[in-house]
Amino acid sequence: MIKNIYVLLIGILVFSVVLAGCSSPKTDTAQEITINHMAKNMAFDKSTITVPPGAHVKVIFNNQDSGEPHNFAVYETSEAKNSIFVGAIIAGMTTTTYEFNAPTKVGTYFFRCDVHPLMNGQFIVQTGATGSTSGSGSGY
Numbered sequence: 001m002i003k004n005i006y007v008l009l010i011g012i013l014v015f016s017v018v019l020a021g022c023s024s025p026k027t028d029t030a031q032e033i034t035i036n037h038m039a040k041n042m043a044f045d046k047s048t049i050t051v052p053p054g055a056h057v058k059v060i061f062n063n064q065d066s067g068e069p070h071n072f073a074v075y076e077t078s079e080a081k082n083s084i085f086v087g088a089i090i091a092g093m094t095t096t097t098y099e100f101n102a103p104t105k106v107g108t109y110f111f112r113c114d115v116h117p118l119m120n121g122q123f124i125v126q127t128g129a130t131g132s133t134s135g136s137g138s139g140y
C-alpha cells in the first residue's frame, strides 16, 4: 500500500514537470524567414538581405544561368574565412532551397557565390527585421 502511494507521488511529480515544460513561454522559437534570391547573367538580383537575429532562414535560390554553377554562402566578413552557411553549388537553370540559422549577434555579414566571388552582398542581422532585401546585386 505504501509502495503504491510512492508510485502515485512519483507519477504526479513527473506529470507536473511535463506540464511545466509545456506551459513555459516559447521565447526560444526561431522566427522563420523566406528569401527569394536569384542568380542571372552572372549577378545576384539583390545586394542586401536583412533578417532578425537567430532567424531560421530559407533561401529559395533560383539559378537562371543555363549550365552555369552558382551557390549562396554567408560568411562573417568579406574575407570569406569563417563561414556561417555554405550552400551546395547548383548548375542552372535550377531552383533549390537552402536552410540555415542566421547569427544571433546583430551585425553586417557577407554573402557571395563561391564560384564567382564578385557576386556578393551584405547579409544584415538586425533586431526587429522581418526579412527584407534591397539593391540590384553585383556580379560580372
Ligand SMILES: [Cu+2]
Residues within 6 Å of the ligand: 039, 069, 070, 071, 113, 114, 115, 116, 119
Ligand atoms: Cu556564381
